[in-house]
Amino acid sequence: MLTIEIDGKAVELPNGSTVMDGANKLGVYVPHFCYHKKLSIAANCRMCLVQVEKAPKPLPACATPATDGMKVWTQSEQARKAQQGVMEFLLINHPLDCPICDQGGECQLQDLAVGYGNSSSRYGEAKRVVFHKEMGPLISAEEMTRCIQCTRCVRFGQEIAGVMELGMIGRGEHSEIVTFVGRTVDSELSGNMIDVCPVGALTSKPFRYSARTWELSRRKSVAPHDSLGSNLVVQVKGERVMRVLPLENEALNECWLSDRDRFSYEALNSDERLDEPMIKRVGADGTPQWQPVDWQTALEFVAGGLKDVVARHGGESLGVLASPTATTEELALVAKLARALGSDNVDFRLRQSDFRGDGQGEGIAWLGMPVAELSSLDRVLVVGSFLRKDQPLLAQRLRTAARKGLAVDVINPVDDDWLMPIAHKAIVQPSAMPSLLAEVLAAVLAAAGKSLPAALSGVTPSDTARAIGASLAGGEKKAILLGNLAEQHPDASQLFALAQALADATGATLGCLTEAANSLGAEIAGARPQAGGLNAQKMLADPRRAYVVLHAEPEFDCANPLAARAALEKADLVVVMSPFRHAEPYADVLLPVAPFTETAGTYINCEGRAQRFNGVVRPHKATRPGWKVLRVLGTLLGLPGFDFETIDDVRAWAVPPQDTITAKLNNRTRVAVAAPVRSANGVERVADVPIYFSDAIVRRAPSLQRTADARPPRARMHPTLLERLGIAEGAQVKVKQGRGEAVLAAVVDAGVPPGVVRVAAAHPSTCHLEGMTGTVTVERA
Amino acid sequence: MSAVPDKITLSADALARIDREIAKYPAGQQQSAVMSALAIAQDEHGWLSTPVMDAVAEKLAMPAVAVYEVATFYTMYNLAPVGRYKLTVCTNLPCALSGGAHAAEHLGKTLGIGFNETTADGRFTLKEGECMGACGDAPVLLVNNKRMCSFMSDAKLDELVAELRASGDAKAG
Ligand code: SF4
Ligand code: FES
Ligand code: FES
Numbered sequence: 001m002l003t004i005e006i007d008g009k010a011v012e013l014p015n016g017s018t019v020m021d022g023a024n025k026l027g028v029y030v031p032h033f034c035y036h037k038k039l040s041i042a043a044n045c046r047m048c049l050v051q052v053e054k055a056p057k058p059l060p061a062c063a064t065p066a067t068d069g070m071k072v073w074t075q076s077e078q079a080r081k082a083q084q085g086v087m088e089f090l091l092i093n094h095p096l097d098c099p100i101c102d103q104g105g106e107c108q109l110q111d112l113a114v115g116y117g118n119s120s121s122r123y124g125e126a127k128r129v130v131f132h133k134e135m136g137p138l139i140s141a142e143e144m145t146r147c148i149q150c151t152r153c154v155r156f157g158q159e160i161a162g163v164m165e166l167g168m169i170g171r172g173e174h175s176e177i178v179t180f181v182g183r184t185v186d187s188e189l190s191g192n193m194i195d196v197c198p199v200g201a202l203t204s205k206p207f208r209y210s211a212r213t214w215e216l217s218r219r220k221s222v223a224p225h226d227s228l229g230s231n232l233v234v235q236v237k238g239e240r241v242m243r244v245l246p247l248e249n250e251a252l253n254e255c256w257l258s259d260r261d262r263f264s265y266e267a268l269n270s271d272e273r274l275d276e277p278m279i280k281r282v283g284a285d286g287t288p289q290w291q292p293v294d295w296q297t298a299l300e301f302v303a304g305g306l307k308d309v310v311a312r313h314g315g316e317s318l319g320v321l322a323s324p325t326a327t328t329e330e331l332a333l334v335a336k337l338a339r340a341l342g343s344d345n346v347d348f349r350l351r352q353s354d355f356r357g358d359g360q361g362e363g364i365a366w367l368g369m370p371v372a373e374l375s376s377l378d379r380v381l382v383v384g385s386f387l388r389k390d391q392p393l394l395a396q397r398l399r400t401a402a403r404k405g406l407a408v409d410v411i412n413p414v415d416d417d418w419l420m421p422i423a424h425k426a427i428v429q430p431s432a433m434p435s436l437l438a439e440v441l442a443a444v445l446a447a448a449g450k451s452l453p454a455a456l457s458g459v460t461p462s463d464t465a466r467a468i469g470a471s472l473a474g475g476e477k478k479a480i481l482l483g484n485l486a487e488q489h490p491d492a493s494q495l496f497a498l499a500q501a502l503a504d505a506t507g508a509t510l511g512c513l514t515e516a517a518n519s520l521g522a523e524i525a526g527a528r529p530q531a532g533g534l535n536a537q538k539m540l541a542d543p544r545r546a547y548v549v550l551h552a553e554p555e556f557d558c559a560n561p562l563a564a565r566a567a568l569e570k571a572d573l574v575v576v577m578s579p580f581r582h583a584e585p586y587a588d589v590l591l592p593v594a595p596f597t598e599t600a601g602t603y604i605n606c607e608g609r610a611q612r613f614n615g616v617v618r619p620h621k622a623t624r625p626g627w628k629v630l631r632v633l634g635t636l637l638g639l640p641g642f643d644f645e646t647i648d649d650v651r652a653w654a655v656p657p658q659d660t661i662t663a664k665l666n667n668r669t670r671v672a673v674a675a676p677v678r679s680a681n682g683v684e685r686v687a688d689v690p691i692y693f694s695d696a697i698v699r700r701a702p703s704l705q706r707t708a709d710a711r712p713p714r715a716r717m718h719p720t721l722l723e724r725l726g727i728a729e730g731a732q733v734k735v736k737q738g739r740g741e742a743v744l745a746a747v748v749d750a751g752v753p754p755g756v757v758r759v760a761a762a763h764p765s766t767c768h769l770e771g772m773t774g775t776v777t778v779e780r781a
Numbered sequence: 782m783s784a785v786p787d788k789i790t791l792s793a794d795a796l797a798r799i800d801r802e803i804a805k806y807p808a809g810q811q812q813s814a815v816m817s818a819l820a821i822a823q824d825e826h827g828w829l830s831t832p833v834m835d836a837v838a839e840k841l842a843m844p845a846v847a848v849y850e851v852a853t854f855y856t857m858y859n860l861a862p863v864g865r866y867k868l869t870v871c872t873n874l875p876c877a878l879s880g881g882a883h884a885a886e887h888l889g890k891t892l893g894i895g896f897n898e899t900t901a902d903g904r905f906t907l908k909e910g911e912c913m914g915a916c917g918d919a920p921v922l923l924v925n926n927k928r929m930c931s932f933m934s935d936a937k938l939d940e941l942v943a944e945l946r947a948s949g950d951a952k953a954g
Binding site: 163164165166167168169170171178179180181183 | 831834844845846847849850852853854911
């Protein structure tokens, strides 16, 4: 530790700190542009010049190491003069266009110019002009003349996003920020560059020119798209969400936001919103017609319909398919409703295909540690994950930790670039993942001189398995993380059991990244079978007479979308509760329920943190919060225990206190490790859920839909497979799975194992395939 | 300007020379060889087109935009095709005050071109350079990056132009 004095106030700092750190600690504001607490020091703007005792010239606070006994003045004559001088230089080339600049009112340069600039300029010569750049659908770089070359955006790409998509070319007065000749910025974290840019050079394309910052109310919320539960500031004008920005929370999203969480709000204002309840009636000509009705009529219709089905076919003839993006309150109410009607057929695990672990767990599967602890791991093994696209900011945490020495190992069926150093990786077809994990376990046990469980007696570790085992055996803080793909895997319960055995053998913590924003909330809400009811898969394989669909789009969200479609089309009554108008082919009633911005609710993230939020705008047209709809429905049906008055009443019943939730988190499973079977001959499918098709909201967010990540899926195959099939790159192929097929363009992808075709799920072009994994046939179309 | 293909592969000889440069740095630090790699690529292709920079980026496993940053920082790299003789005059402040600006103007008038332009016969390109560390010899200029000319009075400039005009098919350095 060392002590320095800033403006007469002493502050103690750890060795290696800078003067800026000291100022931050004291709450002394030093003007700055290029300095950003999460980025490396560039010291190129010189705005932070301060006076330091015995230094002949002012020094940049951000880059000057603090030394014991150092005396610093940030407001002295020398410091102020230096700061004013720098400001004058910065303004030489900066256009005086604040009135038409989208950053106006929230611009660091504007603010600092007021504090440190002159009211008029001494510079009378020509100013430079920098040409605008095209960076894609999210970031606007239309006014690059405003850039002050702080390079924050460049450093963000290199250090946080992990990919250098922007660079600064030229030198001196000719420097400009560019992408490499005509490329777009495609990172899933790109929107943060807009936030770090201190001026109006990089601005939000969807938001530009739609509002001024001072017209917006700022309301807190929680992101609904991944299990991190990033904290949001939703900015609202009137009753419209205009923009979403990160709310800093060091324990979760730090000061960042994924593009999915940032730009998905556009869907909330889209014309695909469902305006009012609708009932399908058979018209005079015999064709079904959608008729808008009032809530009373709609709910009476639903109550009557449900009563009727239950009376005629029994409670078990009802099934509930709920999305894990619904709030805990909604999920608890819908589960209660089903059970009160005599049905335990409730599930939110729509993409899961292996349910053999049910009833074997000792608690609710979770990350196994607080999110922030990911940053201090020494070793991590990630099994079955599209990490960058499924949990972009968890990937960012691991990436940042990897730069500080975390060794990342991966067992996956695809070799996606995670933009971080990977120590060891095993890329194998899905059906071989359990045996690979078994090999790692065998390697670890053998190295420790312990004997293998009998079930694994035949397993001999490959070199890669040994390397991963050795890596996990070392290190102090370590974890094994199961990703979304591991959760959706047809052998998910075995992957879990093996990962647990490996965690036990190595002293690592077992964690689940968990699929959705409220997967844990759904568990707390009891939104899965508790007393022998049918799970999501069985409810579709063995079709029900009536379904209630909450926030889900089964035709995209289910493991077997084709079966889902068929079951729903056959049912007598399908009640769809959604903010959007969809499901017309199979629904009988559409009830407009509020998305996360229009209702109060609670999400429980992967670390088990319950985060409450309130609606930030009034519900769209006749839309009602889902909890109110379910409450009224319960009452109409004459069911007991639905007499909640307010969201607080529902919450008090549905969401236990934080320590009760925390006490339920437990990754122990009683599933025993079994001998891995390497089944599947023929071509296996691997399906990712593309980042911008993951739920009903993002699917309708227009700007995200224009990004590179939203391109239609193609059939990605290893060159040897393409060759074996005699198919040329780019040719159309027909992929058949079960009774369904999809026609897609073939593309060479050396990151896919030889016997595998990668075809994304959750997209209109692939939603006729049966199952996200399993054997498929590929042939020329 | 002739059409540039989408993708370019550097010759085996160029790649071998780049490997020699890479070997001068510790393992994993191959990016340090970017300046020499660009010079080698430029020698082979005459100028650094996008695909040439891409090829260098791929060879050194670095982001293409980082290669682009380097290529645009130094005036010795040609980001567009140049004439047989590239004349780079230093116009930084010390030179500018000691005749550099005038020298550049004189050359431009003689050749009938401005900065970054090439004469119609494809023989000369005029460029503005950054400090060459020879301020005391101002005005200074470089011929094809490698030949340094000092104290370039108008008379010496005319002499140089005449020499290069006459030098017929002599190989460009
Ligand atoms: S674009 Fe913005 S963030 Fe990037 S260098 Fe310019 S001012 Fe800084
Ligand atoms: S903030 Fe210190 S030099 Fe820019
Ligand atoms: S300024 Fe021209 S050589 Fe230094």
